[in-house]
Amino acid sequence: MDFKPLSSFIDHITSWRIPWAEVLVRYRNETVFRYRNGYVNLEEKTPIDEGRIINIYSMTKIMTCTAALxxxxxxxxxxxxxxxxxxxxxxxxxxxxxxxxxxxxxxxxxxxxxxxxxxxxxxxxxxxxxxxxxxxxxxxxxxxxxxxxxxxxxxxxxxxxxxxxxxxxxxxxxxxxxxxxxxxGRSFGTYIRDEITGPLGMHDTGFDLSDEQRNRLAPQYEYNEELNRAVRRDGNGFRIGTEFESGGAGLLSTVSDYVLFLNALTHQGTSQDGVRILSPASVELMRTDHLTEKMRSDFSWEQLKGYGYGLGVRTHVYKANSGSLSPLGEFGWSGAAGCLAIIDPASQLTVMYAQHLLNNQEPFVHPRLRNIVYACL
Structure with missing residues (x-):
């Protein structure tokens, strides 16, 4: 495996308009590559470091569907x-x-x-x-x-x-x-903690932060076209209430934390330590394409050509349309500030990509990142 092209891509996008980016690749239950570059705080020129907490926005949806399954x-x-x-x-x-x-x-x-x-x-x-x-x-x-x-x-x-x-x-x-x-009968946040994040050892994932965690929250940015630079824009606009535990876009997490959850799904619902959060049958149902032909025209985002939609996740169904190097059945989702999950049981591959930029350049970044990862294997 040679991941130099992947680190070069991270260097490229962080010299372009994305303040910082990080990617973690797990293959056959081993971390085979991890790389980060850029500034977590542009104003203070603070390099991105370990343990930064980010809004994962719609990648919350994978957790919510797992909870309901x-x-x-x-x-x-x-x-x-x-x-x-x-x-x-x-x-x-x-x-x-x-x-x-x-x-x-x-x-x-x-x-x-x-x-x-x-x-x-x-x-x-x-x-x-x-x-x-x-x-x-x-x-x-x-x-x-x-x-x-x-x-x-x-x-x-x-x-x-x-x-x-x-x-x-x-x-x-x-x-x-x-x-x-x-x-x-429990609150959604309590259910998530008791049934999924707690058993998996995910101590930095939840809807609310402690004082210590708040100190590790990464500043959030939005790229301003007129100024030709990223400007600070903190907060989660989908968090419409202090007690609203949004199953669609409310979780905060870290790269190290959320990859534990994603990797359990890669391995048919069971973590490396033997903690089972879903059965293999449920994981298969999750990544099955549930779109009818009539619905397919609604699911028309450019970066998801060749993908169908399962239970809260995209799922790879047609290589000729996707142009993706990933195998059929690769699945996952992304978030509004640009994070991406790649979950691939066939290859035993898990990828957690993170950034914290609204207007996130997803159509450019995500398909390229995915292809580079598979070409590096």
């Missing part, structure tokens, strides 16, 4: 169950329909939202955190927005389409976190 394994819920069996406020939903001439009207939904729809982004929700019902729950809870209260508020908003008919990236996994709370 554990309940499926216990028989506590089924993918085909109606969501209203657990969250009754979703029993009668409305759908916004566009009429000829552009006028919209609301109609009662024909199909029920199922648990599967939450996993697969097919419930009909949007990602509009500024919608009236969401803003109202922020106000009525004095800025706390408990996860369960968020789910009740979202149910008041009309759906974009009939559940199960289309794919739309949305707040499905935030509702899935509320479902876990209702079915299990």
């Amino acid at each position: 554990r309940l499926v394994e216990k028989g506590a819920l089924l993918l085909n169950d109606p969501l209203s069996a657990y969250l009754p406020e979703y029993a009668e939903m409305t759908v916004s329909k566009t009429l000829p001439g552009g006028r919209t009207e609301l109609e009662r939904a024909i199909r029920p939202i199922t648990v599967r729809d939450l996993f697969t982004m097919t419930a009909g929700f949007s990602y509009d955190i500024g919608s009236p019902s969401i803003q109202e729950v922020v106000k009525s809870t004095n800025g706390k927005v408990p996860t369960r209260a968020f789910a009740k508020a979202l149910a008041k908003e009309p759906l974009l389409f009939e559940p199960g008919t289309r794919w739309s990236y949305s707040m499905c996994h935030d509702v899935l976190a509320a479902l876990v709370e209702v079915v299990d």
Whole structure:
């Protein structure tokens, strides 16, 4: 293995517009490469160092789906169950329909939202955190927005389409976190700690930080095109309440921590130390493509050509379209500030890539990074 091209790529993007970047590669349960470059704090010219905590944003979704699949394994819920069996406020939903001439009207939904729809982004929700019902729950809870209260508020908003008919990236996994709370009885953050991060020894992953961890939180940046440089922009805009444990975008973690979770999925749900968080059957279901042909046109991001969508993850289904050097079945997801997970059971390969830049250059960085990793093996 020669990872010089990978370190050269990290050097290239950190000399371009990304303040810092780090990549960790595990192969057959061994760390075979780790490299970081750039400045964690641009103003003070502080080099990126070990143990920096970052917002992983939508890579939270992999953890949330894992948490919910554990309940499926216990028989506590089924993918085909109606969501209203657990969250009754979703029993009668409305759908916004566009009429000829552009006028919209609301109609009662024909199909029920199922648990599967939450996993697969097919419930009909949007990602509009500024919608009236969401803003109202922020106000009525004095800025706390408990996860369960968020789910009740979202149910008041009309759906974009009939559940199960289309794919739309949305707040499905935030509702899935509320479902876990209702079915299990613990708060989502407590459930995650007790069932996944605690057993895996992930001490730097959670929705809230201690004072010590806050000192290790990496500054967050956004690239300003007019100024031609990255400018400081801290905070998580998806954290709409102090008690909102967002299953879609709320976790904070480190490279060393989150790779433990990703690597367990690579090895069919069991960690190197023998801690089992999912069965092999559940991991296979997670990385199975759940898109119908009609939905495939909705899943059209340039960097995900040749990929389908499973239970909260992209999954490689067609090499001729993807141009990816990874094998079919490679899966994972990414986050708004640019982190990336590559999970590959066939190759026994796990990659955790991290950066902390909004407007993250994902279409450029991620496909190239993936191909370079596989070419280095």
